[in-house]
Amino acid sequence: xxxxxxxxxxxxxxxxxxRADNLVYGPGELQAMEIASRLETGQSLEGIRGxxxxxxxxxxxxxxxxSYEEVSSEPEKFLQAQRLLANYKSLAQKHANRYVxxxxxxxxxxxxxxxxxxxxxTRRIPPDYPELEMGKFSVVTHRGCIGRCSFCSLSLHQxxxxxxxxxxxxxxxxxxxxxxxxxxxxxxxxGGPTANMYGLDCHRCQRGFCLTCKKLDRSHRRLIxxxxxxxxxxxxxxxxxxxxxxxxxxxxxxxxxxxxxNHHVSGLLKIAPEHVSPKVLRLxxxxxxxLEEFRRLFQKLTGDRKQHLKYYFMVAHPGTTMKEAEELAAxxxxxxxxxxxxxxxxxxxxxxxxxxxTCMYYTGRDPETGQPVYVPRSFxxxxxxxxxxxxxxxxxxxxxxxxxxxxKPLKSLKPRR
Numbered sequence: 262x263x264x265x266x267x268x269x270x271x272x273x274x275x276x277x278x279x280r281a282d283n284l285v286y287g288p289g290e291l292q293a294m295e296i297a298s299r300l301e302t303g304q305s306l307e308g309i310r311g312x313x314x315x316x317x318x319x320x321x322x323x324x325x326x327x328s329y330e331e332v333s334s335e336p337e338k339f340l341q342a343q344r345l346l347a348n349y350k351s352l353a354q355k356h357a358n359r360y361v362x363x364x365x366x367x368x369x370x371x372x373x374x375x376x377x378x379x380x381x382x383t384r385r386i387p388p389d390y391p392e393l394e395m396g397k398f399s400v401v402t403h404r405g406c407i408g409r410c411s412f413c414s415l416s417l418h419q420x421x422x423x424x425x426x427x428x429x430x431x432x433x434x435x436x437x438x439x440x441x442x443x444x445x446x447x448x449x450x451x452g453g454p455t456a457n458m459y460g461l462d463c464h465r466c467q468r469g470f471c472l473t474c475k476k477l478d479r480s481h482r483r484l485i486x487x488x489x490x491x492x493x494x495x496x497x498x499x500x501x502x503x504x505x506x507x508x509x510x511x512x513x514x515x516x517x518x519x520x521x522x523n524h525h526v527s528g529l530l531k532i533a534p535e536h537v538s539p540k541v542l543r544l545x546x547x548x549x550x551x552l553e554e555f556r557r558l559f560q561k562l563t564g565d566r567k568q569h570l571k572y573y574f575m576v577a578h579p580g581t582t583m584k585e586a587e588e589l590a591a592x593x594x595x596x597x598x599x600x601x602x603x604x605x606x607x608x609x610x611x612x613x614x615x616x617x618x619t620c621m622y623y624t625g626r627d628p629e630t631g632q633p634v635y636v637p638r639s640f641x642x643x644x645x646x647x648x649x650x651x652x653x654x655x656x657x658x659x660x661x662x663x664x665x666x667x668x669k670p671l672k673s674l675k676p677r678r
Contacts, residue, residue: 262329262354263614264339264623271333271623274354274361276313282306284313287348287418288404290377291367310367316360319353323362328355336624343620343628348417366420369404371462375430384441395503397443399450400434402426402459402487407471408507410535411546412578412610412618415454422471423461428487432494439496446497451488451525452504457511459484472509472548479510481517488520500524505531505573508555509548515558522562530559531606533573536585537592544580544627544634545618572596573606576646577637579621581610583646590649604650609643 265272276284283306285292292311299306307314319325326345327338345352348366378401386393403425406415431451438444453459460483463471471477492500502525511518521530534552536542542549559570574593576586596603612619620628627634637643 262332262342262356264612264619265614266612266619266622271329271339273329273333273356274313276315276361277356277359282314283309285311286313286363287311287366287420288369291369291373308364310364313361313363315356316362317358319355319360320362323351323353323360325353325355330355330357336626340620340624340626340628340631343615343617346417346615348420369420369424371425371427374404374424374426378426378430378434395449398438398441398448399452399503400431400438400448401453402431402451402456402484403453403462405458406454407458407461408455409470409472409546411544411621412575412613412616414613414616417615419454422464423458425459425462425483428483428490431487432490435491435494435497435500439494444496446499448491448497448500450503451491451500452502454504455507456502456504457481457484457506457517459487472507479513481511481514485514485517485520488525492524499527501527503531505533507548508532508534508552509550512550512555512558515562518558519562522559522566522568526568528567529569529571531571531573535573535575536578536581536589538581538585538588541578541580541585544621545575545578569601570603571606572601572603573608574603574650575608575610576650577643578610579618579625579634579636581637581646582635583642583649586646586649593650607647607650609647 262271262273263275264270272278283296285296289311292309295309296306296312298304299309306312307316324345326342327335331338332342342354348363350363351365352363353360384397386397403423405420405423406413407421407423409416409421435448438448439446460481461471461477463474463477465476466474488500488502491497502521506521532555535545535547537552539549556570559568574589576589593603610618610622612622617628620626621634622636622638625634625636626632637646
């Protein structure tokens with residue numbers, strides 16, 4: 262079950278609403294092959310990792326989370342369910358007289374990724390989807406993200422651990438691209454969910470928070486070597502890194518930032534600080550490393566090149582009052598005074614299913630601590646927060662018209678004991 266923003270209510274599993282037999286979550290390649298194999302031989306689709314099914318019975322070995330009826334009527338139960346969500350578990354949730362069963366995600370390995378990306382994809386872009394053109398000559402280096410941002414569901418889809426392809430596999434894919442009849446010598450992007458997490462594969466602990474781990478290798482050595490070898494391939498004129506980077510990680514490797522500035526950034530390097538308020542950053546689970554440290558490093562290395570940082574900021578996230586919005590606006594004005602254009606990448610927080618931020622939005626509490634969280638709900642307040650970040654008062658008209666769900670009173674939560 263999940264909170265639906267547009268209807269402002271908790272809906273039951275999409276598996277039931279779609280009346281489907283099987284739902285695949287995550288990248289899906291391994292599941293698709295297993296499903297095809299079983300259908301061909303007439304076998305049951307039960308038990309396939311990375312899928313969900315509906316069952317009349319609760320099998321042994323499944324962890325049961327609060328039912329649909331409970332989470333849709335009791336915010337405290339919604340909080341409890343959110344804390345139990347994970348893609349590495351066998352989870353069950355009761356809906357009336359049936360159970361939605363989630364099997365754990367399949368274990369992808371570097372060898373499996375090498376095999377997948379070594380397949381002979383045509384790289385033909387459907388004519389109805391020209392926006393996919395940039396992906397035609399882009400290369401994926403890894404999957405997963407160790408950031409665990411509260412508003413992002415990527416860790417549920419791809420996992421909160423990094424699985425990197427081998428350097429040989431990536432370089433061979435680039436060599437194949439150079440033989441493509443439409444290739445002009447430019448790799449549009451070499452990266453992943455976060456570009457500078459390539460090579461951060463680690464399985465030392467069961468489920469820790471990697472970004473704060475002292476044993477995490479922040480040298481970027483594997484990534485630097487990959488970039489250097491990739492641009493030496495005959496037929497390659499330029500390799501761009503257009504995926505965003507974690508600036509708090511990059512700060513630990515000036516050599517990597519220098520590599521980007523000198524060879525892989527044309528005009529803009531994307532970073533996503535999202536906010537500057539420590540309180541909001543904590544709720545977002547974003548780094549509190551001062552952005553100014555990275556700005557100084559970038560400006561020092563870029564020199565007279567016409568290169569800039571493209572910032573992604575977010576307003577109206579749970580925990581953001583007008584005070585925090587004004588704090589962000591003051592910082593953005595400072596950036597503008599220094600000749601930057603930071604307001605090009607501003608978005609209003611929109612709740613998406615199953616994230617911690619959406620749980621905060623719906624319940625008004627932090628699922629980790631149970632403490633109350635202020636939630637800007639009205640469209641007027643959201644627009645006002647965004648307007649603060651722009652010089653012109655009519656800039657908020659850029660906000661899509663449909664950003665406010667149906668109004669429905671929420672049941673208040675009792676304080677946690």
